[in-house]
Amino acid sequence: MQAGRQANGGPGDRLWLCSQTSSVQAFRVVTASKHRQVARRAADGGSVQATLETTEAPPRGPPPSAPVKQESEVRVVDIGPDTFSLRGYSQDRLKFEIEYNLKRGTTNNSYLIQAQDGTALIDVPDQAWTDAFVEQLKTKVGIDDITYLILGHFSPKRADSLVALLKERSSNAPPLKVHCSNPARNALLELDNKEPGLTEKLDIKVAKAGDQLDLGGGHQLRFFLTPTPRWPDGMMTYDAASKILYTHKLFSAHVASENDFDRGGWEAFGVDWKYYFDCMLAPVARQAAAALEKLPIAAQIKGVSYAGLRGVEIVKADAKFISQVLRSFLKLPEGEPAAAEGVIVVKALAPIHGPVVRSTVTELVREYREWTAAQIQLATEASIAVIYASAYGNTAALAQAISRGVSKAGVSIETVNCEQSSASEVAEIVSRSDGFVVGSPTLGGHMPTPVQLALGAILKDPDARAKPCGVFGSFGWSGEAVDELEQRLKDGGFDFAFPAIRCKFKPTESMLQTCEESGTDLAQAVRKANTRARKSKEKTATSLASSAVEQAVGRVVGSLCVLVSRDGDAESAMLASWVSQASFNPPGLTVAVAKDRAVEGLVLEGGRFTLNVLGQDNAGKVSKQLLKPFKPGEARLQGLETQETESGGVVLNDAIAYLDCMVKSRMETGDHYVLYAIAENGKLQNDRVLTAVHYRKTGARY
Numbered sequence: 001m002q003a004g005r006q007a008n009g010g011p012g013d014r015l016w017l018c019s020q021t022s023s024v025q026a027f028r029v030v031t032a033s034k035h036r037q038v039a040r041r042a043a044d045g046g047s048v049q050a051t052l053e054t055t056e057a058p059p060r061g062p063p064p065s066a067p068v069k070q071e072s073e074v075r076v077v078d079i080g081p082d083t084f085s086l087r088g089y090s091q092d093r094l095k096f097e098i099e100y101n102l103k104r105g106t107t108n109n110s111y112l113i114q115a116q117d118g119t120a121l122i123d124v125p126d127q128a129w130t131d132a133f134v135e136q137l138k139t140k141v142g143i144d145d146i147t148y149l150i151l152g153h154f155s156p157k158r159a160d161s162l163v164a165l166l167k168e169r170s171s172n173a174p175p176l177k178v179h180c181s182n183p184a185r186n187a188l189l190e191l192d193n194k195e196p197g198l199t200e201k202l203d204i205k206v207a208k209a210g211d212q213l214d215l216g217g218g219h220q221l222r223f224f225l226t227p228t229p230r231w232p233d234g235m236m237t238y239d240a241a242s243k244i245l246y247t248h249k250l251f252s253a254h255v256a257s258e259n260d261f262d263r264g265g266w267e268a269f270g271v272d273w274k275y276y277f278d279c280m281l282a283p284v285a286r287q288a289a290a291a292l293e294k295l296p297i298a299a300q301i302k303g304v305s306y307a308g309l310r311g312v313e314i315v316k317a318d319a320k321f322i323s324q325v326l327r328s329f330l331k332l333p334e335g336e337p338a339a340a341e342g343v344i345v346v347k348a349l350a351p352i353h354g355p356v357v358r359s360t361v362t363e364l365v366r367e368y369r370e371w372t373a374a375q376i377q378l379a380t381e382a383s384i385a386v387i388y389a390s391a392y393g394n395t396a397a398l399a400q401a402i403s404r405g406v407s408k409a410g411v412s413i414e415t416v417n418c419e420q421s422s423a424s425e426v427a428e429i430v431s432r433s434d435g436f437v438v439g440s441p442t443l444g445g446h447m448p449t450p451v452q453l454a455l456g457a458i459l460k461d462p463d464a465r466a467k468p469c470g471v472f473g474s475f476g477w478s479g480e481a482v483d484e485l486e487q488r489l490k491d492g493g494f495d496f497a498f499p500a501i502r503c504k505f506k507p508t509e510s511m512l513q514t515c516e517e518s519g520t521d522l523a524q525a526v527r528k529a530n531t532r533a534r535k536s537k538e539k540t541a542t543s544l545a546s547s548a549v550e551q552a553v554g555r556v557v558g559s560l561c562v563l564v565s566r567d568g569d570a571e572s573a574m575l576a577s578w579v580s581q582a583s584f585n586p587p588g589l590t591v592a593v594a595k596d597r598a599v600e601g602l603v604l605e606g607g608r609f610t611l612n613v614l615g616q617d618n619a620g621k622v623s624k625q626l627l628k629p630f631k632p633g634e635a636r637l638q639g640l641e642t643q644e645t646e647s648g649g650v651v652l653n654d655a656i657a658y659l660d661c662m663v664k665s666r667m668e669t670g671d672h673y674v675l676y677a678i679a680e681n682g683k684l685q686n687d688r689v690l691t692a693v694h695y696r697k698t699g700a701r702y
């Protein structure tokens with residue numbers, strides 16, 4: 001048993017810089033083992049400068065609450081051929097679990113493969129298990145005999161365990177060969193800041209997609225790079241001999257079950273797997289889906305007896321089995337090779353937290369595919385960015401509870417830890433989100449620099465103002481960070497979906513409840529805003545689309561004319577501008593006549609009309625006459641001088657040209673008839689005046 005090293009709302013091993021221009025303050029919080037305070041304050045022309053290295057009293061007010069003692073232990077379990085898990089158990093909720101509300105403890109798993117050509121350790125645990133881990137590891141293998149270290153993820157929280165491991169290695173032991181992703185390598189190089197020269201004990205090889213490592217005896221390891229924004233260094237490892245896929249965060253669960261495997265299946269662990277997914281992976285669902293795609297997981301091998309088999313023999317047994325399955329599936333004749341290349345047959349999933357999954361592999365993989373797909377679908381509808389920083393996990397716990405509330409309302413979340421994301425990444429995420437929340441602890445009377453930078457990026461985005469938002473944060477005594485967040489967003493004209501959440505130190509259950517409900521409120525506000533925006537967008541799009549077409553159509557101009565038709569003693573006239581030449585031979589033209597025009601009944605096929613082309617000089621006067629309302633039967637050309645053509649057509653003296661036409665055909669076109677008429681007679685009366693045209697603002701009306 002070992003006392004944990006997690007801080008809780010108190011000082012830890014992080015570096016925060018809080019600054020503001022008028023009063024610059026810098027605080028460096030160093031590891032819990034260093035109980036010293038070097039505080040320096042210098043007043044210089046009204047500005048204050050302070051450097052703090054402390055685990056004791058912070059600069060103002062009462063000290064934060066003391067670290068909670070954690071009990072943890074490590075158990076070694078045989079999980080496959082030459083393979084063991086070192087399972088760090090804790091019934092308590094550790095720091096990373098504060099973000100996680102199901103209080104079922106957790107396990108932190110590392111794995112050991114003792115193959116004929118080398119021993120590989122997969123992952124090192126969080127610092128809470130360092131001592132117990134090293135102790136248990138030594139019961140299985142001499143520390144100098146560990147050839148390889150494979151890292152699915154590496155963070156400062158795991159540094160203590162690696163440092164302890166390296167310290168146990170004798171000075172003449174060869175460097176530990178590390179296989180990891182490039183971001184993990186970068187994190188490893190930081191170890192030298194902790195213990196100068198430590199990385200000399202490492203021989204780091206950056207894994208590329210598909211890289212393999214042969215440990216002998218069939219233990220051919222294959223690496224899959226599976227980065228996510230939250231764990232950019234993510235890497236999975238598959239062992240061909242044991243058929244175990246080491247999945248790190250995927251398929252994890254925070255549950256300290258006595259059961260090392262998933263005995264009890266979905267019933268026993270379904271809730272934990274789903275809860276872990278919702279809390280940890282839903283925000284990175286797109287990348288989780290990409291990771292799943294990279295893994296051509298075929299099926300769990302069933303029906304193969306491994307009794308008495310070891311190493312290569314197991315691989316051969318599986319290959320034979322796969323071949324048989326494929327052969328029968330593809331209906332291949334005996335002797336035809338059935339290639340199963342590239343397919344990963346998984347017997348067990350070995351995650352970083354929770355049980356090793358053996359009996360539920362197929363189901364869990366299938367569920368993961370469905371969960372990620374559902375999350376991605378949600379994200380296309382609406383998403384909320386949850387942006388925060390947290391030194392001791394308290395603000396993170398609030399963020400997690402808000403996220404839960406958001407998810408509950410069916411809106412997807414993108415979590416951004418400001419510490420790990422640049423301001424431009426924050427800006428990008430906010431710009432693609434429909435709403436956002438920002439959370440910050442108060443440290444030294446301010447929000448820490450990463451939050452300040454994130455806030456700056458948000459304030460700069462003019463579109464962010466339209467997005468519902470909220471602020472939250474944990475504090476100890478003065479809580480300036482949330483005040484400042486709230487004020488600056490308020491000043492920027494942002495709309496809050498819920499009142500600012502201020503939490504003293506560690507959140508209580510009722511505080512988490514408030515957060516969850518606030519998250520739901522925010523999600524609902526986002527949905528409402530989206531519906532409003534969608535409706536107005538549709539409206540604008542319709543009007544934009546139609547006005548674009550209409551404007552273009554409006555430029556398709558014809559001459560402004562007066563069409564006059566007579567049949568016996570019936571006479572009618574109308575202004576016509578949808579006039580166009582339609583044929584050379586015979587000289588033909590089209591005129592569109594609205595179906596409700598009085599003249600329509602006179603211009604049937606075979607009917608006659610005279611088209612009077614107006615000039616720019618007097619089109620206004622003539623149009624005015626034709627556009628006024630007429631009583632039924634009222635003479636429309638009253639007051640205009642006319643003359644009659646040989647064929648009985650009516651010519652306006654003001655027209656610059658006229659055409660005597662016969663309707664050859666008539667086509668129904670929506671709310672108009674289009675007449676195709678042959679010009680049988682005509683004359684240009686005035687060649688000094690240009691034809692009048694009717695420019696319209698829209699194609700929706702004349």
Ligand SMILES: Cc1cc2nc3c(=O)[nH]c(=O)nc-3n(C[C@H](O)[C@H](O)[C@H](O)COP(=O)(O)O)c2cc1C
Nearest residue numbers: 058391392393394395441444445475476477478479
């Ligand atoms: C170095 C240090 C400085 C702090 N300064 C303040 C402060 O000025 N005002 C305040 O209200 N709380 C202060 N606190 C208390 C933290 O805000 C509190 O512990 C909070 O729960 C931390 O939230 P977190 O877990 O999200 O980091 C300080 C804590 C530490 C360790």
